[in-house]
Amino acid sequence: MPSILYLLTVLGLSNRLVNASSTLFWGGTVVAFDEDSKSLSVIRNGSVLVTNDRIAAGEFAAASSFRPEDVYLGQLVGLYEALNGGVTTTLDHAHHTWSNATAYAGLNASIESGARVIWSYAFHNISSLNYTISDQIPNFREIAASNVLDGTATELGIAFDAWGPNPNIPETEEIVHLAREYNVSVITTHCLAGPWGVNNLPEDVHAFGILNDSIPVVFSHGSFITAWGAQLLRSTNQYLSITPESEMHYGHTHPHSYVTQDQTALGVDTHFTFSSDILTQARLWLQAARYHFFSAVLDQWRVPSRNPMSVVQAFQLATRAGGLALRRPDLGVIRVGAKADVVVWNARESPSMLGWVDPVAAVMLHASVGDVLHVMVDGKFVKRDGKILASDYQAVRDRFLASARRIQSIWRDKPYPVVSGQSSSGYEYEEPLEVGTMRGQGTGYGELFV
Ligand SMILES: *[C@@H]1O[C@H](CO)[C@@H](O)[C@H](O)[C@H]1NC(C)=O
Ligand SMILES: *[C@@H]1O[C@H](CO)[C@@H](O)[C@H](O)[C@H]1NC(C)=O
Ligand SMILES: *[C@@H]1O[C@H](CO)[C@@H](O)[C@H](O)[C@H]1NC(C)=O
Ligand SMILES: *[C@@H]1O[C@H](CO)[C@@H](O)[C@H](O)[C@H]1NC(C)=O
Ligand SMILES: *[C@@H]1O[C@H](CO)[C@@H](O)[C@H](O)[C@H]1NC(C)=O
Ligand SMILES: *[C@@H]1O[C@H](CO)[C@@H](O)[C@H](O)[C@H]1NC(C)=O
Ligand SMILES: *[C@@H]1O[C@H](CO)[C@@H](O)[C@H](O)[C@H]1NC(C)=O
Numbered sequence: 001m002p003s004i005l006y007l008l009t010v011l012g013l014s015n016r017l018v019n020a021s022s023t024l025f026w027g028g029t030v031v032a033f034d035e036d037s038k039s040l041s042v043i044r045n046g047s048v049l050v051t052n053d054r055i056a057a058g059e060f061a062a063a064s065s066f067r068p069e070d071v072y073l074g075q076l077v078g079l080y081e082a083l084n085g086g087v088t089t090t091l092d093h094a095h096h097t098w099s100n101a102t103a104y105a106g107l108n109a110s111i112e113s114g115a116r117v118i119w120s121y122a123f124h125n126i127s128s129l130n131y132t133i134s135d136q137i138p139n140f141r142e143i144a145a146s147n148v149l150d151g152t153a154t155e156l157g158i159a160f161d162a163w164g165p166n167p168n169i170p171e172t173e174e175i176v177h178l179a180r181e182y183n184v185s186v187i188t189t190h191c192l193a194g195p196w197g198v199n200n201l202p203e204d205v206h207a208f209g210i211l212n213d214s215i216p217v218v219f220s221h222g223s224f225i226t227a228w229g230a231q232l233l234r235s236t237n238q239y240l241s242i243t244p245e246s247e248m249h250y251g252h253t254h255p256h257s258y259v260t261q262d263q264t265a266l267g268v269d270t271h272f273t274f275s276s277d278i279l280t281q282a283r284l285w286l287q288a289a290r291y292h293f294f295s296a297v298l299d300q301w302r303v304p305s306r307n308p309m310s311v312v313q314a315f316q317l318a319t320r321a322g323g324l325a326l327r328r329p330d331l332g333v334i335r336v337g338a339k340a341d342v343v344v345w346n347a348r349e350s351p352s353m354l355g356w357v358d359p360v361a362a363v364m365l366h367a368s369v370g371d372v373l374h375v376m377v378d379g380k381f382v383k384r385d386g387k388i389l390a391s392d393y394q395a396v397r398d399r400f401l402a403s404a405r406r407i408q409s410i411w412r413d414k415p416y417p418v419v420s421g422q423s424s425s426g427y428e429y430e431e432p433l434e435v436g437t438m439r440g441q442g443t444g445y446g447e448l449f450v
Pocket of ligand 1 (some may be wrong): 027045
């Protein structure tokens with residue numbers, strides 16, 4: 001169940017190849033980033049010149065049931081889905097390290113996808129497969145010491161979910177040592193806390209001396225983060241990845257995330273469950289944040305006098321904040337010298353965007369994945385004229401469908417888990433009120449069409 005942090009950069013342009021290593025996007029509106037003022041800069045009828053993998057100029061005129069094959073296909077098609085939606089960078093909490101072979105399968109797919117992937121090797125004891133952290137360390141070392149990532153857009157990170165409470169201190173110190181030894185691109189962890197358990201709070205990670213260091217640490221969710229933990233994020237400049245849709249879907253919620261948005265980027269959880277594009281996440285989050293701050297006023301029987309969160313702020317969370325969470329100021333922005341990760345929206349023809357004036361509002365409030373015309377990662381097109389540019393996409397799709405059918409049938413035969421009594425975190429389960437969507441006796445939850 002990967003928790004993914006996504007970035008996108010947004011335009012609305014035509015493009016033409018200037019020469020083999022350069023592409024000029026021209027005649028559109030550029031939502032660029034001004035490094036001096038640290039704010040968005042909208043350039044109408046602007047252009048962007050990409051040379052190799054960098055933006056050269058902004059010209060004002062112009063687990064167990066998964067075989068390695070299943071992991072490979074799931075990872076590859078999942079990344080195509082992300083690219084199709086305009087997501088150029090993915091921080092992957094790569095849970096699929098269930099054997100040496102599944103680890104390589106997911107890594108290979110990440111490299112082949114063409115996406116920018118910070119593939120973060122999950123260290124976890126998979127007792128059902130007899131593949132424990134002590135088995136994973138040699139696999140990780142082999143990958144880290146090899147040259148498989150050289151010249152690719154994939155980088156190596158570490159994912160670890162046992163920082164606290166009650167960590168195995170020598171084992172956790174070994175993970176920290178590995179992170180430093182190979183100077184990984186990121187460390188990531190799931191932080192929920194509260195009744196959910198799964199603490200991994202900033203203070204738990206800080207206890208191992210790695211929070212206030214040069215390696216970025218990204219905390220997924222942070223639902224029940226403490227006030228002190230939030231301050232630690234600020235003082236060490238580390239980030240939360242809020243995954244708005246999953247936190248609502250599963251009930252993880254995000255009671256304090258509205259006030260930690262200065263140390264926050266947006267992410268996608270379990271992307272087989274719901275939408276994987278960051279724009280949907282940003283839109284959901286924007287409106288949820290407005291609801292939250294509006295409610296505080298309405299609870300006092302007063303009427304809100306202004307809007308608490310802007311489309312520009314949501315756009316910043318969806319783009320540049322993801323880069324900052326990775327300590328990569330060259331990601332998620334359009335400016336000279338930034339990585340050439342570019343998304344082109346077809347704002348001229350899309351019925352949902354026709355008549356737009358403010359390009360940031362047009363994207364944040366009206367656009368859909370269907371309006372993403374071109375996507376470039378590291379100076380290379382991965383989507384062009386509305387189509388993913390995977391040479392063997394048809395064959396991958398057929399293999400993926402066969403894999404999906406096999407796994408779905410395994411899960412269909414498993415009984416539903418019993419959710420009553422005490423949860424694994426020690427807190428009691430409680431049934432929420434069920435919604436009635438028709439008048440009368442109530443319709444019940446309804447059938448699941450699986
Ligand atoms: C956009 O810029 C180009 C190049 O300078 C110019 O030829 C064209 O007239 C401009 N279009 C508009 C609508 O301003
Ligand atoms: C991963 O790619 C390498 C190099 O292309 C290849 O040797 C290896 O067999 C692949 N492994 C898996 C599990 O796909
Ligand atoms: C993994 O298993 C080892 C060996 O049983 C144990 O010492 C360690 O605490 C476990 N680590 C985690 C994170 O579960
Ligand atoms: C699990 O793997 C270890 C070595 O990593 C081996 O010694 C042990 O026999 C294996 N156990 C089972 C049940 O396969
Ligand atoms: C996994 O890879 C490591 C590193 O090469 C190796 O030591 C180990 O024997 C491999 N495990 C299996 C089960 O092949
Ligand atoms: C680790 O890598 C980062 C990014 O490439 C670099 O800035 C930093 O200096 C490296 N740190 C060490 C200790 O090598
Ligand atoms: C982080 O490190 C800096 C520089 O060493 C130090 O001034 C600061 O107090 C540290 N912060 C925390 C929370 O440890």
